[in-house]
Amino acid sequence: xxxxxxxxxxxxxxxxxxxxxxxxxxxxxxxxxxxxxxxxxxxxxxxxxxxxxxxxxxxxxxxxxxxxxxxxxxxxxxxxxxxxxxxxxxxxxxxxxxxxxxxxxxxxxxxxxxxxxxxxxxxxxxxxxxxxxxxxxxxxxxxxxxxxxxxxxxxxxxxxxxxxxxxxxxxxxxxxxxxxxxxxxxxxxxxxxxxx
Amino acid sequence: xxxxxxxxxxxxxxxxxxxxxxxxxxxxxxxxxxxxxxxxxxxxxxxxxxxxxxxxxxxxxxxxxxxxxxxxxxxxxxxxxxxxxxxxxxxxxxxxxxxxxxxxxxxxxxxxxxxxxxxxxxxxxxxxx
Numbered sequence: 167x168x169x170x171x172x173x174x175x176x177x178x179x180x181x182x183x184x185x186x187x188x189x190x191x192x193x194x195x196x197x198x199x200x201x202x203x204x205x206x207x208x209x210x211x212x213x214x215x216x217x218x219x220x221x222x223x224x225x226x227x228x229x230x231x232x233x234x235x236x237x238x239x240x241x242x243x244x245x246x247x248x249x250x251x252x253x254x255x256x257x258x259x260x261x262x263x264x265x266x267x268x269x270x271x272x273x274x275x276x277x278x279x280x281x282x283x284x285x286x287x288x289x290x291x292x293x294x295x296x297x298x299x300x301x302x303x304x305x306x307x308x309x310x311x312x313x314x315x316x317x318x319x320x321x322x323x324x325x326x327x328x329x330x331x332x333x334x335x336x337x338x339x340x341x342x343x344x345x346x347x348x349x350x351x352x353x354x355x356x357x358x359x360x361x362x
Numbered sequence: 363x364x365x366x367x368x369x370x371x372x373x374x375x376x377x378x379x380x381x382x383x384x385x386x387x388x389x390x391x392x393x394x395x396x397x398x399x400x401x402x403x404x405x406x407x408x409x410x411x412x413x414x415x416x417x418x419x420x421x422x423x424x425x426x427x428x429x430x431x432x433x434x435x436x437x438x439x440x441x442x443x444x445x446x447x448x449x450x451x452x453x454x455x456x457x458x459x460x461x462x463x464x465x466x467x468x469x470x471x472x473x474x475x476x477x478x479x480x481x482x483x484x485x486x487x488x489x490x491x
Binding site: 169170213219222223226227230231234235238241242243295296297298299300302303304331334335337338339341342343344345346348349350351 | 367370420421422423425426427429430431432433434436437438439440441443444445446447448449460463464467468470471472474475477478479481482485487
């Protein structure tokens with residue numbers, strides 16, 4: 167077993183155990199902690215696949231952001247010191263059925279595609295974050311012409327060189343909207359307090 | 363595969379040190395520390411003050427606004443990361459004639475958030491009321 171495979175198995179085991187922990191535990195803070203480990207080791211798998219920007223996104227948005235919101239949500243709303251979520255037998259049955267359904271969809275999709283080792287040409291490269299960065303800044307010449315793999319019969323769909331400067335700047339305007347929205351909500355709250 | 367394990371050696375070393383310290387520090391304290399239990403030592407530590415009330419309580423909803431503000435700048439940081447990875451590389455990734463344009467693009471990106479920051483500041487979002 168190569169080191170690469172060993173790392174994959176370690177990360178996959180941590181992800182699976184943590185995901186089971188999220189579902190099994192009845193304490194919401196423990197569920198959040200299990201979720202933290204599940205999301206972080208998923209990020210590790212992304213890094214292992216060479217998708218470092220995706221891994222960083224997973225760490226910053228999910229492990230950093232979503233977890234903060236979950237923990238803050240618990241802190242702000244918890245009525246007692248230990249919030250336990252009682253799960254009934256019917257809820258277990260429904261969630262088990264939904265989970266198995268999702269798993270079967272994923273398994274069917276996975277069986278449909280061919281293993282990538284047969285398809286990927288030796289010079290195939292994934293997009294490292296520096297290329298994504300160059301593309302975000304409008305330098306389209308840096309984007310490698312990556313190909314879509316995993317199709318039946320080893321087909322390739324060539325991807326044209328693109329740049330993402332406009333989406334990049336739209337994102338910053340989007341963040342501006344979010345901040346102004348938060349500021350507006352805070353101001354509306356103060357006005358109501360003034361009236362009262 | 364674009365995954366070079368060598369790139370991540372510092373991360374692995376860091377993880378080993380962190381996990382090792384997390385295990386070794388309580389273990390060493392458990393093994394060699396003297397134990398004389400007194401009622402004062404059994405109290406929760408609150409910077410030398412006598413603790414008031416329960417540690418587990420409902421927090422003010424104002425903290426949620428702080429969380430949302432954190433998320434905005436968190437996502438902002440996410441989009442600075444690929445730029446930071448690009449900026450330090452040499453070669454033909456970004457043509458040299460393009461460097462100044464890239465600098466001003468990033469300034470424009472940051473400026474839109476600074477505008478929102480000043481707006482929120484003027485509206486008193488950062489005041490603790």
